[in-house]
Amino acid sequence: MTALWTADAIAQAVGGEAHGDFAVNGVAFDSREVGSGDLFIALKGEETNGHRFVDGAFANGAGGAIVSEDCAHPHVRVVDTTAALDDLGMGGRARADAKIFGVTGSVGKTGTKEALFAALERAAPGQAHRSVKSYNNHTGVPLSLARMPANSRYGVFEMGMNHAGELAALTKLVRPHVALITAIAPAHIEFFDSIEGIADAKGEIFQGLEPGGTALIPFDSPHRDRLISWAEPHAGTIWTFGRGEGADIRAVEVSREITGTIISAVLPNGELTYTIGLPGDHWVSNSLAVIGAVEAVGGDLAVAGLALAELAGLPGRGARTAISTEDGEALLIDESYNANPVSMKAALKTLAEEPVDRRIVVLGAMGELGDDTDSYHAGLADPILDAGIEMAVLVGEPMKVLATALGNKIDIVHVPDAATALESLEGKIRTGDALLIKGSNYIGLARLVEALASGKTLCST
Template sequence: MTLWTAADAAAATGGRVTADWVADGISIDTRTLRPGDLFVALTAARDGHDFVAQALDKGAAAALVSRIPEGVAAGAPLLIVPDVVAALVALGRAGRARTGARVLAITGSMGKTSTKDMAAAALSAQGRVHAAEASLNNHWGVPLTLARMPADTDWAIVELGMNHPGEIEPLARMARPHVAMITTVGPVHLEAFADVAGIAREKAAIFAGLEPMGGAIIPEDLPTTPILRAGADAAGAVIVGFGEQGAARPLQVRPDAEGIRVQARILGETVDFRLASAGRHFAMNAVGVLAALEKLGADLKASADGLSRWQPDKGRGAVERLGGITLLDDSYNANPASLAAGFATLAQLGPGRRVAILGDMLELGPDEVAIHRDIASWPAMGDISLVHACGPRMKAMFDALAPEKQGFWAQTAADLCARADELVQDGDVVFVKGSKFSRVASVVDVIRKSRQTPAPDDAPDKRNT
C-alpha cells in the first residue's frame, strides 16, 4: 500500500525530488529498513547521511536528506530538503492532516508506553489502528509516528514524552488529538524542573493541542490534579477523571494465575476485563484507557474485551514463573513513582521470599542521593527480605537498610551479573527495577539464562518519559 509518493512528500516538505518514487513505509534505521521504505537521514549519535547508500542498496524507495551524501549518485531517488528534522515534522503534519482518524494522545511520568499499547489492543477489533512504535515520543518520534500513519486509519494512538520544559505543547499541537490522557505525574526529570508542580504543568500542556471540545482524561487522586484540571479547563476540554473516586474507577481488582481481573465503572457503565500483568497501577491505567476510548467514540464493551489481547513488553511489568522463582521484570526504566508501584505489585505475588534487585534512578536532580536513601525507609521495604543493588546512587539506599536485608551491592550491573547464582534461590519472588542506563536489565537476562528460560525479544530503543 502506498504511504507517500514523491510528489506528495515534496509538496508536504517543500523539498526537491531527484527521481520519481513511491514509498510504503518510513525508516530511520538501516538495520530494520524494509524494501520500499523512505529512509530518513536523521542526525543523532551518528549522521544518517552516512547510511543512505546502504539504505538504497537494501531496497529503500528513496532517502530524505539535506545534501547528496558521498557515494550516492545525483540521480538516486532522493528528497532533498534544507533540514531533515524540520522536513520530518512537515511530513508528520501532512500525515495527520490527510486522515480522518480519531486520535488519542497519551503522556505521563510513567506508564505511557504500556497504556498506549493497552489502547491499541482495546481498539484492535474496531477498525484500522495506527499506534506509535515502541516509545517514539520525542521531537522526531512523534512526527515519525504521524508520517507513518496510513490515510485510511480509523484510530490513532500517539505517545508524547518530554525531559525539559516546553516540549509537550508543540508535540500535542502537531498530533491534534481528539482525546488526551495523562497517566500520572511524579518526580521525574527533576534536574530540569523546579518541582513536581512544574512537571504537572508541562504534562497539562498536552491539552493545548486538543481539537475543539476534545476530551481530557486526568488522574483524579494526585496532589497535582488541580494543575492538570486547570490546564484542561483552559483548553475548553471535556474532563473525565479516573482513579479511586473518579468517573472512571476500578470496583474490584483480583489477582489470578495469569494477571488480574478487573471490574470497573466507566462513566456510569460497569464492565469486566482482564490484564496479563499484575499491579493495581496497570488496572488504573486500563480504566483511564477505557474512559479515553469511550470519549473517542469507540465501543466500551468491545474495548474492555480487547484489553485481554494486551501483553506487557519486556522489562515493563511482566510476571514470569521460571526455574523455581517468580520474576517481576520491571527493569526497563525507573523513577520513584514507578518504583513504588512495583513494590505494590510485588506484595501481591503469592508466597515466597521477596528479593529486590535495584539499579540507580536517574535525572532526579540535586536531591538524588537523598531520594535514593529514603527508599530504605519506605513502608513497602518492610515486606522485602533481601535487597541487591548496583550503582553509586543506590549505594545510599543500600547503606541505610537494616543489615539483615542487605544482599550484595555492586558498582555496576555487570558486577551483579557475575554473582547471578548467588542473588536468588528457588521459591523466591524477585523484583528487578532501575533506570535504563543502570543496565539492571542485564541482570534479568543472566537470571533467565541461568534458569534456562529464553528471554523475550529485545524491545526497541525508547526515548523520552
Template sequence: MTALWTIDEICRATDGRAVGLDADAAINGISIDSRTISENDLFVAIKGDRFDGHDFVAKALEQGAGAALVSDAFADAHPDLSRLIVVDDALLGLERLGVAARQRMQGKVIAVTGSVGKTSTKEAIRITLQQFGKTHFSIKSFNNHWGVPLMLARMPADTEFAVFELGMSHADEIRPLVNMVSPHMAVITRIAPAHLENFKDLYGIADAKAEIFEGLLPGGHVFLGADHDYVAYLKGRAAGLGHENVTTYGFAEMADMHLSAPVLADGQIGCDFEFDAENGQLLVPQLGAHALPNAASAYLIGRALELDADALLAAIQHYVAPPGRGEIITLELEEGTATLVDESYNANPTSMLAALDTLSRNQHQGRTCVILGDMLELGAQAPDLHRSLAEPLKQLAPEQCYFVGPMMAHLFEDVRDDLVVEWLENRDTLLPKLANWLAPGDLVMVKGSNGIGLGALVQACREKWPPTKE
C-alpha cells in the same frame, strides 16, 4: 498492497525535490536507522546527538531503500548519488511529512503523556482499540522530537485509530509534538518526580505536561489519572484553554471512573468500577495494580468513541505488560522454574513504590529478590528520594536485595542492618550472584532507570534460563 506514500506525495509534503526518482514510485515504510531498512523504505538522514544519518545514506540505498530524504548540503556534496529527496533540513522534512500524514488521516487520534505510565497506558489503549479497527501507534518509546514525527509519517492514510505517546524532560518539549499530532483526546496519567532535576518543583512538571492541552482539537476530550495531587491543577489548565470535557479515573474517591481495591488472583489483577450509570469489572493479565488505571483509560476512550462496553472489557483482557514495564518472564532452571518481573526500562519514586506494592500482593512458593538500580534525573533531591524507599522495602522484607548505582548507595546505608542486601557499583557481576542465589519457586523483580542498563541483566537471564521449547 497500497503504498504508504509515493515519491510525488513526499516531495509535495516536504517541499523537497526528487533526484533520480520516478514520481509515482511507491514508498512502503520509513526509517531513520540504516540497519533496519526494508526494500522501498524512505531513509530519513536526521542528525542526532551521536550520529549523522547522512553518513549512512549510501549504505541505506545499497540495502534497498527506495529513496533517502537528505539536506541540501549533503546533496550538493554528493552530486553522484541519486534516489534522493532533497530538503533544507532532513528533520524538518520528516516533521512536514508527519503533519501531512496527520492531515490526510480521517480517524480518531489519542495522545498520551504523564510522569509515569505513558508507554503502559498507550499500550493499554492501542491493544484495546486494535480489537475494533485499524490502529496505528507509537512503538517502543518513540515519543520525542524525532520519534513523534517518525510515527506520524508511518501512519497509513486509512488508519481508524491512532495512539501517540508524547514525552519530555524539559518545558516546551510537548508543545511542538502535540501540535503535530492534533489529537481528539488527550491523556495525562500522573504527575510525579520524574526529570525533576530540570524543574523547580512538581508544578513545573505539571505545567510541562499540560502543554498537551494546547494541541487538543476544539471539542476534544481530556482524561486525567486521579491518583495524584495535581488533578485539580490540570483541570484548571485544561479549562483555561477552553477544554471543559474532562474525565478522571483511578482509585481516588473523587474519580469519575472510580476503581475499587485491586484483587490479585491466578496471575491477573482485577477490580470493580463505577462510571456514571455503568459498573463492571476490569480484569488484566498482569501482577501490578498500576495496570488497572491504564486499563480504565482505555475503557473510557472506547466509551467516548461509542464502542460497546462489554466488548471493551473483553478487549482489555488482552492487555499484557510491555517489555521492561512489568513483563512476567518464566526462567527455566534445572529443577523447576522461577519468575522474573521485568521493570527495567524506567524508574522514579512513584513507579518504584508501585513495583514494591506489586510484590507485596504477589503470592508465590519461594523467596523474593529485589534488584534496584538508580533513579536518574532527580536533581538535588536524588539522595533523599532514594532513601524514601527504605521503609516500604523493609515492610516488604525480601530475602535478598541487590542495589546498583551510586545513588542506591544511600538506600543501602538505610537498610543494610535490616535486610540481606548488597550494593554494586554496576551490573557486571550481578548475573553470577543471582545464579548462585536463585532456586525454583523464587520471584525476582528488576527495576531501575534505563540508563543504569538493567535491561541487559534481564536479557542475560533470558539467555541463561530460556523457556523450554516444546
C-alpha cells in the same frame, strides 16, 4: 497493498523536489532500522550526519530517501531534513481521518499506550496505529505520525518530555482528539524547580487538543486540580479517572483473582466490569484511563475489556519470564527499562502480592532526580521492607544511601554495575523465587535480564 507514501506525496508534504518515481511502505531515520521498501530520512545532528548512511540504507533495501545533499538514489531533496521530518509527520496526521489519542505522564505512559492500542486494534483489526517502542520525543513523534497509514481509524501517540515547552510542541503535531495523563511523579525533576513544575509541563499536552476534544486526568493525583486548570482552556470535555469518590470514570469494586484483577467501573454513560491481565494497583488506574479514552470516542467498551484481559507485560516494563534453576523455575519480572520513586514503589508493592516462596530484587539507580537524589533513593528502604524482600542487589553509586538505610535488616549486596550484579546472583536464585529487576535505563539492567533469561554469563564492557 496501498503504498504508505509515494514520491510525489512526500514532496508535496515536505515542500521538496522529487528525483525518481518511487513508493515506500515504511519510514526510518536510523539506517540500521531500514527495511525493504522503507523511506530513509537523512537527519543531520550535532555529532553525526545521516547522509553518511544513505548508501547503507539503500543496501538494506530502502525504496527512497529524504536528503538535503546530493544523492545517487531515488530521493526527495529538501533544504532541512529535520524540518522535513516534522512536515512529513504533520502530513501523515492531516491526511488520516482517524481518532487520535495522545498519552503522557511521568509513569505508565508506554504501557497505557500499548493497552489503548490493543483495545482499538481489537475493535478495528489492521486499522489502529501507534508509536512503537518509546518513540515519544521531538524526532520519535513526527516519525510515528509519518508512519501512520492514511486509512487508519485510530492513532495512539506517546509523548514525553524532560523540559518545559517540549510537550507543547509535540502535542501541536499530534493534535489529539483525546489527551490523557497517566500520573505525575518526580521523573526528570533535575530539570524542574518542583513536582508542580512537572505537572505544569505535562499539562501542556492539552494545548494541542482538537476543538471539542476530551482531557483525561487522574482523579487521585494531588495535582488533579492543577491539571484541570491546564485542560479547561482547550478541552470540550474533562473527565477524571480513579478510585476516589467523584471520579467520572471510577473503579467502585476491585477484586484480585488468579486470572487477573476484576474491576467494576462506573463511566459517564454506563457501567462496565472487566478484567486486567496485568497485576498491580497502577494497572487499575491505567485501565480506567484506557476505558475512558475508548468511551470518549464512542468505541466498543466490551471489546476493550476483552483486550485488557489479554494484556501481557512489555520487555523492560513488566514482562514475566520463567528462568531455570537447578531443580525447577523461578519468576523473573523485567522492569529494567526505567525507574523513578513512584514506579519503584509500585513495582515493589506488586512484587509483595506475588504468591511465591521468596522475593529478591535487583534495583538500579534512578536518574535525573537532582539535589534530592539521596533522599529519593534512601526512601525506598521502607517499601522494600514492607514488600517482604529477603535479598536486595543494589546497583550504582546512588544506591549506596539505600544500602545504608537498610543496614542489616535484609541480605544486601551493593555493586557498581550490571555485570557485577549478575555475579552476585550466581547460586542465589532458587525454585519458587520471584526476582524483580528495575532501574533507570542508563544502568543497563536490560543486559542482566537478557543474561538471566538466556542462561548466559554477563560480561563487563
